[in-house]
Amino acid sequence: MINVVWLKRDFRLNDHAPLYYSQKHPEPTLFLYVIEPSYWQLEDTSARQFTFISESIRSYAKGLEKLGGFLCVRRGDVVDVLSKIHHKYPIRRLFCHQETGNNWTFKRDKAVFSWCREKNVQVFESKQQAVFRGKLNRDHWQALTSEWIESDLLSVPSKVNSLLNFHSGLHLLESYPGNDVLIAKGAQQGGINKANSTLQSFFEQRIKNYLFGISSPVKSITCSSRLSPYLCYGVLSLRAVIQQASELQIDRRHKSGFLARLYWHSHFMQKLESDTSYETHAVHRSLVGLRKGEFDHQNFERWKNAQTGVPFVDACMRMLLQCGWINFRMRAMLVAYASYHLWLDWTKTAAFLASTFVDYEPGIHYPQVQMQSGTTGINPFRIYNPVTQGQRFDPKGEFIRRYVPELSHVPDCFVHTPWLYPSLKTDCYDKPALLPDDAARQAKQRITQYYKIHVNQSETHRVIKKHASRRNRQSKKPKLSNHNNDQLSLF
Incomplete structure (x- = not known):
């Protein structure tokens, strides 16, 4: 008989409940990660995510080996x-972390747990975020x-009782099972060493300017934590990061701002855990047909290819x-521009954006x-x-000239509105199909008209009861506005 630790999005050794509790039993443990080709064929997954995961798994394997454990990687x-x-080594217990995925x-997961019940395999599923299953x-x-x-926090065992005495199947990580070529040349690297160095540099330096730069696409590179991919794939323990941050002796504003965003991390994940339709349907049922x-497929392609x-x-x-x-903040702007100015259905833009994020959660x-x-x-x-x-x-x-060099010849006073520049080289950069102010005005008219006809206030109250934050309850009708104030910035 053996135990299995099934890795999904939890590539670390410390504060790792499946690893910790598996070693409380006498049976040897098989540490398993499965590359699932069907998952990597989805619209919201990509090569850049697989690359980060592969780097993190290799790092995990090195750490596990130091404890006397070895990783088994399989594909299928x-x-x-x-x-x-199970046919070769009967499985007695399966240990894994709870996942709030797509x-x-x-x-x-339901299929795996059903198989476990059928084979009388005990399942031990642990939390790694403050997300609670069942009726809440x-x-x-x-x-x-x-x-x-x-x-x-759970400590790292000094030694593990491993079924294997060598790593098996790590070479499978060299072959991406998807079809896309969405590789990010400037992406962060995976692995515990990179995660720890990023965390350390943030706590020692970057957090001192945290709230001053997280809204800017330029300043956020050096002001934000940059921990999101490491928390996303469990290379770092969310609970451990929160506890460490709480002990920091720094400016209260920056520490509180960072901690608030870590709490919001689980707040939003709880929404999807409580209502899986968040991925596919408008959570407010009256707005499904908005x-x-x-x-407009042409607008969608221009948005995807950064040619709006x-x-x-x-x-x-x-x-x-x-x-x-x-x-x-810039993620929010990209979504809002697609949804309002281009009037694109969010389900398609959401899947594409998910595939571009290395830290897709x-x-x-x-x-x-x-x-x-x-x-x-x-x-609002x-x-x-x-x-x-x-x-x-x-x-x-x-920032614009760095990523849109076609506008390098445009003066500062026109660089944000090149359609007003008389000498614009239109053969290299087109003006928008509909100017932003006109598109926003049109979106407001559509929303106002739709609300008058379709929105049900009892449905609004249902959404508030099930999903709204209890810190600031509001049951008012959402307001229409051009949004220029700072937004909650996750990481």
Whole structure:
């Protein structure tokens, strides 16, 4: 008989419940990661994510080996892989972390746990975020979260009882099973050493300017934590990072701002855990038809390829495509521009953006996309003015010129609105199909008209009861505005 530690998005040794509890039993443990080709064929996955995961798994394997443990990597369907293992080495217990992923991983987990019940394999599933399964009264979430975050961290075993005495299948990580070529040349690297050095440099230096630069696509590179991919794939323990941050002796504003965002990390993931339809349908049922039947494929392609004709929007998208990361405010602007100015259905833009993010966390991504697209029914409509945003965060156009070199000849006074520049080289950079102010005005008219006919207030109250933060309850009708104020910036 053996135990299995099934790795999914938890590539670390410290504060790792499956590893810790598996060693409380006498049976040897098989440490398993399965590369699932079907997952990597999805629209919201990409080569850049696989590269980061592969780097993190190799780092994990090195750390595990120092404890006397060895990693088994296989490729295929998890149930099929477990069945083959069970046939040769009967599995007694399966240890894993709870995952709040997309619908595909949710169905995959259900299939695995069903197989375990059929084979009488005990399942031990542990939390790695403050996310709670089953029926949840949202009024109790904050107390449950605090209790989990303040609980003791789990230590790394001094030695592990491993089934294998060598790593098996690591070479499979060299072959990406998907079809896309969305590689980010400037992406962060995976692995525990990179994670720890990023965490250390943030706590020692960058956090001192945290709130001063997280909204700017330029300053955020050196002011934000840059921990998101390491938390996303469990290379770092969220609970450990929160506890360490709480002990820092630094300016209270920056520490509180960072800690608040770590709490919001689980707050948004709880939304998807409580309602899996966040990925596919408007959470406010009255708003399901808001943009249906009006999808402009040409606008979608221009947005995806950073050719909208709005310089700040295109520069942000090009940075994201190149680096696999951009700060939260600019992510919000990209979503809002697609949803309002281009009037694109959020489900398609959400899947594409997910694939561009190295730090794609479904539980944060889909609730945020719906919030920025105006389909929650309980949040203000965030119609960002992309020209104003650019002038505020890139007044001299240095960021724009770095990523949109076609505008290098345009003077500062026209770089945010090149369609007004008489000498613009139109053969290399087109003006937007509809100017931002006109597009925003049109979006407001559509929303106002739709609300008058379709929105049900009882549905709004249902969404508030199930998903709204209890810190600031509001049941008012969402407001229409050009959004220029600072937003919550996750990492």
